Amino acid sequence: MSDAYGFYTDTTVCIGCKACQVACHQWNELPAELEQQPTEHSPGQTRPMTGNSYDNTGSFSDVNWRHVKFIEKSEIPAMGTTAASVSHSPQDPNRDNLQWLMMSDVCKHCVNAPCLEVCPTGAIIRTEFDSVYIQEPVCNGCRNCVGACPFGVIHMGGTANEGEGTAKKCTLCYDRMQHGLTPACAQACPTESIQFGKITDLKVRAEQRVKDLHDLGFPQAQLYGADTKILGGLNSFYLLMDQPEVYGLPSNPKLPSRAVIPSTFLSMGSALLVALGGLFAFRKKRMEEFAADPTAKER
Amino acid sequence: MGITASPNWGGWLVAYFFIGGIAAGAYFIAGLIELIGSERDREMARGAYYLAFPLLVLCSIFLIADLHRPERFWHMLIQSNTFWPMFKYWSPMSVGSWILSAFGAASFVSFVDTLAEDGRLGLGRFGGWARSLRLSPVGKLFAVLEMLAAYGLAAYTGVLLTATNVPFWSNTNLLGALFMASAASTGIAALLLLQHRTASHESLAKLETADSLAMGLELLIMIGFVISLGGLAGRFVTNPYGLVMLVGTGGLGLLLPLLLRLLAKPLGRNPAVVNALLVLIGGLLLRYGILFAGESLTSRVG
Incomplete structure (x- = not known):
């Protein structure tokens, strides 16, 4: 295996500009996600607002391979609330003590990738850069990968002659990387929140940044996916300022194959019991018959 | 709302799980009858052989229809760029594709063999060979x-659901076991329904006993399934689809027919057809409930 490449995303410097989303759409020629695509004669309809802070993307989709999240937190208790109830009512009604967490979410290019594991056609492969890539001409649209991904990254999409009906997600700009270019999103990021490089280099940088933040009085700063605890490590890992769940990231995602052996053994037990039941049902009567008429011969 | 996105496995998959379960359950019990049943009981096995292969063909159609690129269905078995066989033993869907193929081949042989045995192939006295071959060690x-192919088909679908990150499905290891028991109960119910006029009273009674035992097992595994969900058990029993499974399958499809069978003697009548129908409906609702309960907790539907 040659060197693994990926993203280190420092969420503390994300300003929520969504330049990464725009760059991703441009480079990968992803259409805007509208209610109705514009035509020659009609301008097209925009999507309804999500009403969720500045987030109007909502979630990953077949055309949104990046998704900048805006998490609103209110640290200061609103009038009349006790300290204990704060954690249960994070919104202060006037929203004048708001704290924003912003994070540009993307495919994690997991070291042990659930999507790649379950893919029955071999459409999902690991590239020479250790990224996870979907080969559109191979995918037959079974959607196993969609339910396998613990981050909700993969969605089905594509138009005629553009991989219609196949699984879509971030490619880590495989086409750019093959020509020595930085992925579009990292190139566009104005604050270097999204950093691209060799995973080993990025980890050193990230660990130093966490140490600096701890020294500056932010003990909550933590890395997500930099070690091997989450799916063997994430080739797109994060520096977070709160628990993963606050960012909508799973703290303990599951590897699909973990279930195969125990589930199979339990199902074998079930089959064995069904067979024993059948044995009892069909043999018992024969024994009774035999007892009633011992002269009757076995078949 | 969970984080995992919905694979949108809908009606086609529910239909496949249900019909495939019936085919597998009937075929499983037919294999068992061949091994241990009396000559008379083999009548029931023959019914299963007539049922299994046509149902499997139906299943293949459902599965291919469910793909977003149906013309590429063969990519599951043959690598489209090298033309080598495609097989990943750690991916239940990959294993399942081969199980389906194996089941298809086996059930086709049984189907043709039974046709020959019943003299429907116009083979004349050669039809007798099919029968002697059946009764031989071969x-x-x-x-x-x-039985192995039937077990595979019945169980792998449950393991497939568990090997994901979808809530409920991935929080238990009992779906394969549950689907196996449900395949048996619905497969036997289908045989009872199909042959309640033609088969001997005694064979039907044996089959009914086997069905009741499978249903009891299914009920126990279902309880185990809810317990195995741990912290999510409460959400499952209040989830509308979870309720469909618990009430529809557990109550209507298992408890009620079991009760009716227990009361058959004191009441002096055994509503065999009603019972079999209830079990079949229960089996359908089991697949429906499990599938949609999981998908209802995913992040983005569509």
Whole structure:
């Protein structure tokens, strides 16, 4: 295996500009996600607002391979609330003590990738850069990968002659990387929140940044996916300022194959019991018959 | 709302799980009858052989229809760029594709063999060979293979759901076991329904006993399934689809027919057809409930 490449995303410097989303759409020629695509004669309809802070993307989709999240937190208790109830009512009604967490979410290019594991056609492969890539001409649209991904990254999409009906997600700009270019999103990021490089280099940088933040009085700063605890490590890992769940990231995602052996053994037990039941049902009567008429011969 | 996105496995998959379960359950019990049943009981096995292969063909159609690129269905078995076989033993869907193929081949042989045995192939006296082959050690060995293929088809679908990150599905290891028991109960119910006029009273009674035992097992595994969800158990029993499974399958499809069978003697009547229908409806609701309960907790539907 040659060197693994990926993203280190420092969420503390994300300003929520969504330049990464725009760059991703441009480079990968992803259409805007509208209610109705514009035509020659009609301008097209925009999507309804999500009403969720500045987030109007909502979630990953077949055309949104990046998704900048805006998490609103209110640290200061609103009038009349006790300290204990704060954690249960994070919104202060006037929203004048708001704290924003912003994070540009993307495919994690997991070291042990659930999507790649379950893919029955071999459409999902690991590239020479250790990224996870979907080969559109191979995918037959079974959607196993969609339910396998613990981050909700993969969605089905594509138009005629553009991989219609196949699984879509971030490619880590495989086409750019093959020509020595930085992925579009990292190139566009104005604050270097999204950093691209060799995973080993990025980890050193990230660990130093966490140490600096701890020294500056932010003990909550933590890395997500930099070690091997989450799916063997994430080739797109994060520096977070709160628990993963606050960012909508799973703290303990599951590897699909973990279930195969125990589930199979339990199902074998079930089959064995069904067979024993059948044995009892069909043999018992024969024994009774035999007892009633011992002269009757076995078949 | 969970984080995992919905694979949108809808009606086609529910239909496949249900019909495939019936085919597998009937075929499983047919193999067992071949091994241990009396000559009379073999009548029931023959019914299963007539049922299994056509149902499997139906299943293949459902599965291919469910793909977003149906013309590429063969990519599951053959690598489209190298033309080598495609097989990943750690991916239940990959294993399942081969199980389906194996079941298809085995059930086709059984189907043709039964046609020959019943003299419907116009083979004349050669039809008798099919029968002697069936009763020979080769036939017994084949019955074991039948049971293995049927077990695979019945169970892998449950393991497939568990091997994801979808809530409920991935929080238990009992779906494979549950689907196996449900395949048996619905497969036997289908045989009872199909042959309640033609088969001997005694064979039907044996089959009914086997069905009741499978249903009892299914009920126990279902309880185990809810317990195995741990912290999510409460959400499952209040989830509308979870309720469909608990009330529809557990109550209507299992408890009620079991009760009716227990009361058959004191009441002096055994509503065999009603019971079999209830079990079949329960089996359908089991697949429906489990599938949609999981998908209802995913992040983005569509």
